[in-house]
Amino acid sequence: MIEFNQATQQFHFFSQNDQFTLGILPSGHLAFYYFGEKLGNVDLSYVVTEIQRASYLADTDCIKDFKLEQLPLVYPAFGNPDLRTPAFEVELADGSRLSDLRYQKHQISTKKEIKGLPTTLHESAQSLQLVLYDCVAQMEVTLIISIFPEHDVFTQHVRIENQGITEVQIERCMSVNLDFLSDNYDLLTLGGAWGRETHLNRRKVTQGFQGVDSKRGASGHGQNPFIGLLAPDCQENHGELYGLNLVYSGNFLASAEVDMHQNTRLQIGINPFAFSWALAPGAYFETPEVVMVHTCGGLNELSLRYHRFYQECLLPKKFAKKERPILMNNWEATYFDFDKEKILALATTGKELGMELFVLDDGWFGQRNNDDSSLGDWTPNEEKLGGSLAELIQAICHLGLDFGLWIEPEMVSPKSHLFQAHPDWIIRVAQREPQQVRHQYVLDLSRVEVQDYLIEVLTKLLTENQISYVKWDMNRNITDAGSRGLSPNHQQELGHRYIVGLYRILATITERFSELLLETCAGGGGRFDPGMLAYSAQIWTSDDTDAIERLAIQEGTSLLYPQATMSCHVSAVPNHQVGRITSLKTRGIVAQQGNFGYELDLLALSEAEKIEISRQISEYKAYRRTMQLGRLVRLAVYDATNEHGWQQEDEDYLILNHVFVLAKANTVPKRLKAINLENNARYQLVDSQRFFTGAELMSIGLSIPKPTTDFASTRWILRKLEE
Ligand code: DGJ
Numbered sequence: 001m002i003e004f005n006q007a008t009q010q011f012h013f014f015s016q017n018d019q020f021t022l023g024i025l026p027s028g029h030l031a032f033y034y035f036g037e038k039l040g041n042v043d044l045s046y047v048v049t050e051i052q053r054a055s056y057l058a059d060t061d062c063i064k065d066f067k068l069e070q071l072p073l074v075y076p077a078f079g080n081p082d083l084r085t086p087a088f089e090v091e092l093a094d095g096s097r098l099s100d101l102r103y104q105k106h107q108i109s110t111k112k113e114i115k116g117l118p119t120t121l122h123e124s125a126q127s128l129q130l131v132l133y134d135c136v137a138q139m140e141v142t143l144i145i146s147i148f149p150e151h152d153v154f155t156q157h158v159r160i161e162n163q164g165i166t167e168v169q170i171e172r173c174m175s176v177n178l179d180f181l182s183d184n185y186d187l188l189t190l191g192g193a194w195g196r197e198t199h200l201n202r203r204k205v206t207q208g209f210q211g212v213d214s215k216r217g218a219s220g221h222g223q224n225p226f227i228g229l230l231a232p233d234c235q236e237n238h239g240e241l242y243g244l245n246l247v248y249s250g251n252f253l254a255s256a257e258v259d260m261h262q263n264t265r266l267q268i269g270i271n272p273f274a275f276s277w278a279l280a281p282g283a284y285f286e287t288p289e290v291v292m293v294h295t296c297g298g299l300n301e302l303s304l305r306y307h308r309f310y311q312e313c314l315l316p317k318k319f320a321k322k323e324r325p326i327l328m329n330n331w332e333a334t335y336f337d338f339d340k341e342k343i344l345a346l347a348t349t350g351k352e353l354g355m356e357l358f359v360l361d362d363g364w365f366g367q368r369n370n371d372d373s374s375l376g377d378w379t380p381n382e383e384k385l386g387g388s389l390a391e392l393i394q395a396i397c398h399l400g401l402d403f404g405l406w407i408e409p410e411m412v413s414p415k416s417h418l419f420q421a422h423p424d425w426i427i428r429v430a431q432r433e434p435q436q437v438r439h440q441y442v443l444d445l446s447r448v449e450v451q452d453y454l455i456e457v458l459t460k461l462l463t464e465n466q467i468s469y470v471k472w473d474m475n476r477n478i479t480d481a482g483s484r485g486l487s488p489n490h491q492q493e494l495g496h497r498y499i500v501g502l503y504r505i506l507a508t509i510t511e512r513f514s515e516l517l518l519e520t521c522a523g524g525g526g527r528f529d530p531g532m533l534a535y536s537a538q539i540w541t542s543d544d545t546d547a548i549e550r551l552a553i554q555e556g557t558s559l560l561y562p563q564a565t566m567s568c569h570v571s572a573v574p575n576h577q578v579g580r581i582t583s584l585k586t587r588g589i590v591a592q593q594g595n596f597g598y599e600l601d602l603l604a605l606s607e608a609e610k611i612e613i614s615r616q617i618s619e620y621k622a623y624r625r626t627m628q629l630g631r632l633v634r635l636a637v638y639d640a641t642n643e644h645g646w647q648q649e650d651e652d653y654l655i656l657n658h659v660f661v662l663a664k665a666n667t668v669p670k671r672l673k674a675i676n677l678e679n680n681a682r683y684q685l686v687d688s689q690r691f692f693t694g695a696e697l698m699s700i701g702l703s704i705p706k707p708t709t710d711f712a713s714t715r716w717i718l719r720k721l722e723e
Contacts, residue, residue: 001126001149002108008043011106011128013147013154018294020147020154022074027061028102030074030130030143032179035154035242035294048072051181053261057081070261072179075132075143075158077101078172084265085209085257087177088158089272092137093166101132101141111146111155116500117288118247118534120155120313122148138164144289151309157289162279169489170277174253174269175246175290180229183207183262188228188241189254190556194221195544195577197525198556202230205264211255213271217442217478217495218522219249219529226560227254228302229266236634237298237675244268245306245560247314248288249531250499251275274481276492291530299559300633300675307562307632314530315565316510319517319537323624324564325402326354326617327469327597331361332545332571334601336369340386342603344395349602351399353610354617357469358396359404359597364389366416372439375411376418378457393466404469404517407461409454410502411440411475425450427494429482437476445505446497447485455508462513472506472536474522499531506535519567528557538567538595545571545599547582547590548661548711551644554593555634563648564628566594570616572601584609586713588616589657592627593646596620623717626653631676638670645672654683654718656702663707672716673701683718692718 003012010023010033021034021044033044048071057067058081068082077099078086091097111125127146134141142159156176162168187205189212190198212223219225225246234241244266246252251271258264268290277285291309295301311320328350334342347358365381366374380389393403412419412426414436419426426441428434434441443450461467483494510518520532521540528539539561542553550568557566568591573581591597598613605613620627627648635645635656642662648655658672677694684691702716 002128002147003041004106004108005041005043008045010044011130012041013128013145014038015147015149015152015154018152020145024103027063027066029060029068030103030132032072032074035178035292036240037296047181055261057083070263072181072263073177075101075141075177077134084259085255085267086172087174087267087269088141089172090137090139091169091171091276093168097171099134099137099139101134104131104133104140106130114157114286114289116503117286118314118503118531119289120148120247120291120309122151122313124148124150125313137168138162139168148309148313151313152293152295152305153309153313154292155289156292158287159284160279160286161284162281165281167281168279170279170285171275172272173285173287174267175287176244176268176292178242178244178266180264180266183258183264184232185256185264186230186232186234187211187256188230190224190226190559191222192553192556194523194526195542196549197221197542197553198224198528198559199552200556200559204232205229205256205258207258207260207262209255209257211253213253213255213273214251215271215273217250217481217498218474218527219252219531220477221522221524221526224560225252225254225268225529227256227266227268229256229264235298236300236636238296239298240296241294241299241302242266243293243302243306243560245291245530246288247291247530247534248499249502249527249529251495270496274492275495277496278489278493288531303559303633304631306560310530310533310560310565311562311629314534315537315562316518316535318514321629323628324517324538324595325356325469326620327357327359327404328355328602329359329361329471329569329597329599331406332576332599336363336371338363339384340392343392346602347396347399347401349605350598351401353602353613354621355401355598357402357404359406359469359471360392361406361471362408362473364405373413373415375408375413375440376416376443378407378461390465397466402468403466404471405461405465405467406471406473407458408473408475409458409505410443410445412443413440415439424484427478427483427498428480430484432480434480437479440476442476442478444483444485444498445501446483446494447501451501451505454505458505458509459512462509462516468515469517469519471540472518472520474520474527477526503531503535510535525553525557528561533561533565538565541566541568541594544577545569546575546578546580547587547659548580549578550590551659551661554590555644558593558632563594563632567597568592568594569597569599570613571599572604580711582711583709583713584612584616586659586711588612589713589715590659592616592620593632593648593657595628619717623653623655626650626655633675635672635675637672638668647674649674649676652720654697654720656716656718657713658704658715659713660707660711662710663712670704671701672704674698682721684721686717686719691721
């Protein structure tokens with residue numbers, strides 16, 4: 001676990017397979033010695049003392065050749081005298097921006113919750129609180145570095161306390177800084193845009209500053225709060241890599257900086273852009289935490305570690321390991337154009353086909369028949385619903401379905417009673433006309449009265465109605481960042497205060513309604529991050545429901561996030577986003593990579609389509625445990641530009657899936673090989689008399705039928721036999 005070696009002044013964190021080591025230098029600065037496979041409690045000071053580089057850098061404390069800028073540091077503060085990008089920067093009352101953080105004391109304890117922020121927790125987790133002190137600023141900076149030994153996961157966050165007598169402005173406080181003594185790495189990030197989120201983006205690191213960030217007020221469609229550093233030979237199933245994933249849903253920065261000595265400095269944390277925090281005497285500030293994984297087992301091993309960790313240490317306990325219902329959502333079936341008759345007809349057919357939960361999407365409230373009004377007026381439109389919401393729910397539950405409801409609490413339409421009553425509740429800068437996106441404004445969740453109002457509205461809605469699931473949407477980013485609730489020198493706190501306010505609402509509602517299954521959404525995957533996963537056990541992965549587009553989106557999302565968290569629906573063809581026509585079979589196989597559902601007009605289905613949907617649903621129900629809660633890994637394919645393969649596996653079943661994008665004539669015979677099985681384990685292909693050993697499945701694999709059309713797919717389900 002955590003050991004402090006008094007003689008070497010080094011802290012060792014030992015997990016099952018890995019080790020993280022840092023130490024106190026004679027000057028009191030902290031050096032980062034090692035993050036890698038387990039070595040043991042050995043003296044690693046040579047990592048620092050053997051650095052030999054001719055340089056043009058300042059000596060520290062006037063000690064000849066003691067140059068902080070060429071050392072791997074743990075939490076570098078600006079300018080004293082490391083001139084690389086700091087992890088920490090403050091502005092003091094005298095206008096100076098230097099700080100000098102030196103070791104003061106430390107303590108080891110069990111891991112505790114971070115107040116007001118989502119936190120990863122486990123009974124076996126241990127934390128080191130390393131207190132650094134700046135005597136001039138009278139500021140205490142505590143690094144809380146934790147280890148989850150069984151999960152091979154390390155986390156870190158930072159607590160900053162002003163012990164002086166004047167206010168201090170925090171300008172930058174990254175959650176972690178890792179200095180690597182090499183630039184021979186690739187960088188991996190997840191990015192894209194609305195409708196094509198979380199695509200894997202791998203490139204070589206080069207001298208200078210690179211990375212991803214969000215200034216949107218949410219983690220965003222264009223980037224995920226993740227950064228990976230990979231050895232150049234790292235592939236799916238072998239090779240060394242590091243992953244940093246921030247448990248945060250707001251503006252973030254994830255960067256790699258290669259300095260002039262070819263060191264790579266990796267950081268992740270709250271985006272310093274448009275952020276500063278006025279810390280009054282006696283006050284403290286805590287950063288969100290970062291989840292750090294190292295492995296030599298390639299990208300698949302990284303994914304397996306993150307998946308297991310999030311399932312066991314982050315997701316809401318009640319749902320983390322619970323099978324999720326197969327839902328039917330009316331959005332792509334009706335958009336805003338529905339009435340009671342249509343909803344009940346959809347629900348009736350959904351039930352007949354085997355679906356379990358009916359979700360009523362946007363358009364059930366106020367006067368909302370398109371996207372230009374009524375957000376904020378969460379009063380059911382009884383004319384449209386043909387009676388009260390409670391009556392509609394009763395009718396749906398009477399069919400034997402659970403009921404779920406869409407809501408977008410963070411927003412308000414200019415055309416709404418709420419806006420008429422509280423025009424000052426929106427995020428905006430006085431004197432400037434606020435911008436609208438999708439005809440809506442963002443409510444200022446940094447203000448407690450707005451948070452309280454939303455808690456009250458949601459509590460009423462959920463108390464008065466039998467709602468077992470909520471889809472919590474968020475369809476625009478923050479522009480016009482300004483809050484009436486904050487004085488001028490606190491305005492730059494808005495982004496973080498908004499997210500903390502959102503977390504407070506989510507925590508209160510999920511505590512009050514502990515049986516409620518919450519799915520979050522931000523125009524698809526615009527806020528698919530570990531912060532949201534602490535409250536919502538599933539997230540709508542993307543508004544792009546095309547099966548082929550989803551291959552890359554789900555591949556990237558599942559790099560970090562467990563399959564049960566990725567909501568994936570079968571939709572109509574031609575697909576509403578890209579116009580592609582794919583078979584119902586392929587749409588089903590792709591959507592069953594995650595948390596499965598449908599959103600298409602069930603009333604327009606042919607008999608043959610209904611038979612196929614019933615078959616898909618029965619199959620999913622039979623193997624749901626494996627498909628939602630089992631281990632998901634990506635499989636090697638012959639042509640990665642045209643094929644995707646993945647494996648879902650647990651103690652009972654092995655499910656192999658393969659999708660061709662385009663059909664090609666006369667190619668080599670292709671086989672799909674499983675991974676991570678025991679050589680001697682025995683498997684039976686269900687509904688057949690074919691038997692295989694784990695070794696056969698991994699070494700020879702199964703024959704992939706030649707595609708006779710574009711977008712062809714194959715699935716094999718194998719039962720694991722008793723030893
Ligand atoms: C965006 C979501 O991603 C969609 O699924 C749908 O709920 C719409 N908003 C409704 O406005």
